[in-house]
Amino acid sequence: PIKPIPLEKGADHTLALLTEGYLFISNRSRKFGSAVFQMRLLGQKVICMAGEEAAALFYDESKFRRKGAVPKRIQRSLFGEKAIQTLDDGEHKRRKALFMSLMSPAQLQSLNIYVTEEWRGAVREWEQQETVEFFKEAEHLMMRVACRFAGVPLKKEEVESRARDMGAMIDAFGGMGPRYWKGRTARDNSEEWIEKMVKGVRRGLLPAIPGTALFEMSWYTQPDGKKLPSRLAAVEILNIIRPIVAIGRYITFGAVAMHEHPETRSALSDGPPDFSTWFAQEVRRYYPFGPFTGARVRKDFIWKDYEFKKGTLVLLDLYGTNHHPDLWEEPEVFKPERFYGWSGSPFSFIPQGGGEYEMGHRCAGEWVTVEVMKASFDFIVRRLDYDVPAQNLQHSLVRMPSIPKSRFIIQNIRLID
Numbered sequence: 001p002i003k004p005i006p007l008e009k010g011a012d013h014t015l016a017l018l019t020e021g022y023l024f025i026s027n028r029s030r031k032f033g034s035a036v037f038q039m040r041l042l043g044q045k046v047i048c049m050a051g052e053e054a055a056a057l058f059y060d061e062s063k064f065r066r067k068g069a070v071p072k073r074i075q076r077s078l079f080g081e082k083a084i085q086t087l088d089d090g091e092h093k094r095r096k097a098l099f100m101s102l103m104s105p106a107q108l109q110s111l112n113i114y115v116t117e118e119w120r121g122a123v124r125e126w127e128q129q130e131t132v133e134f135f136k137e138a139e140h141l142m143m144r145v146a147c148r149f150a151g152v153p154l155k156k157e158e159v160e161s162r163a164r165d166m167g168a169m170i171d172a173f174g175g176m177g178p179r180y181w182k183g184r185t186a187r188d189n190s191e192e193w194i195e196k197m198v199k200g201v202r203r204g205l206l207p208a209i210p211g212t213a214l215f216e217m218s219w220y221t222q223p224d225g226k227k228l229p230s231r232l233a234a235v236e237i238l239n240i241i242r243p244i245v246a247i248g249r250y251i252t253f254g255a256v257a258m259h260e261h262p263e264t265r266s267a268l269s270d271g272p273p274d275f276s277t278w279f280a281q282e283v284r285r286y287y288p289f290g291p292f293t294g295a296r297v298r299k300d301f302i303w304k305d306y307e308f309k310k311g312t313l314v315l316l317d318l319y320g321t322n323h324h325p326d327l328w329e330e331p332e333v334f335k336p337e338r339f340y341g342w343s344g345s346p347f348s349f350i351p352q353g354g355g356e357y358e359m360g361h362r363c364a365g366e367w368v369t370v371e372v373m374k375a376s377f378d379f380i381v382r383r384l385d386y387d388v389p390a391q392n393l394q395h396s397l398v399r400m401p402s403i404p405k406s407r408f409i410i411q412n413i414r415l416i417d
């Protein structure tokens, strides 16, 4: 027997989603006592779901596709048009293999070196300043790292404005009005900047190093023998650079966690070697970043007596799954030790999506993220000395993406040699 999917009343819930943010889906799941419910977004019926089983369903590619799932407004600000996030099947697998080829152990090793070098350089400058806004500086620092990793030349005087553009694209996804438009302008600027480089590489005017995103995306040939259109190559190079800058948010949340839970700071310096992994995982679980991801039903199917009709947009609650009371003990407590002996699951811990890297849409940069976070936390704990003045470190669960209110101000910064 087919059961009706619980339906949230009302003509449209777009505004409610933007005003309730990260808790929108879990608030309603709780109200309905159901892992699945329906609502209306921008005029269309949408199914929302959360939890491990829902995630396993969502990443079953025979049931879902990405075509038509990412709204144009998000493509024009956050991801770029026609990018990997919108592809399916063979085309997606080929593009994904291209992305994953940039994440070789050798590349990750270089990345670790860039992170430590850039941290040292940044802190030398922070020492000259009275106060530092950690979040802004972390984005600048990550912009330098991202461009070195991607093989993209970045002049010293460009760092601030280019990093601001990456930050604006990220900051736009839950924004309306000026915050959204800043993201769109930032995307136009950034695509133009990188597209010029792609053209330069192709004309032999700009040297590029094999194995970097700039080289590989510029020279990649599709099965029809053609290269990616230069604008699309730029979009995909930005799909490496922008999310590396986004790690600055997790680093900021991690630094705040160390401040608010000083015992984690001691454990990072003197605790078991695995503690840094548990800490990075708990930062990614506990703090909000990606709220949900979406796909469309590929063909009609029935799941748990609910009917999923072809073409319906389905949102998987990432934040809600990472805080799901059936999956996590005391989910609202920050507790890195919970990852001690954690067996891992492709569907219960999904800050960067679930399933497999090669086959599905799980984040191509998850290892990069964890590596960069660990190297950064290690640097902060061992090499950085600073004071934290009184400030509001709360983060909102409504504003998407979230960040501590004060953006973490630090003072009296010293590099420990």
Ligand code: HEM
Pocket: 084, 085, 086, 096, 099, 239, 240, 241, 243, 244, 246, 247, 248, 250, 289, 290, 293, 294, 318, 351, 352, 353, 354, 360, 361, 362, 363, 364, 365, 366, 368, 369
């Ligand atoms: C996809 C989150 C860092 C590259 C995704 C998805 C999420 C995500 C939620 C979509 C999963 C889905 O729709 O099923 C994050 C977060 C990051 C991060 C929170 C931390 C800052 C990175 C980094 C890179 C990266 C560092 C690259 C170096 C990508 C790419 C995709 C993706 C290329 C598209 C994969 C596909 O469609 O197959 N990420 N990501 N991300 N991410 Fe990340």
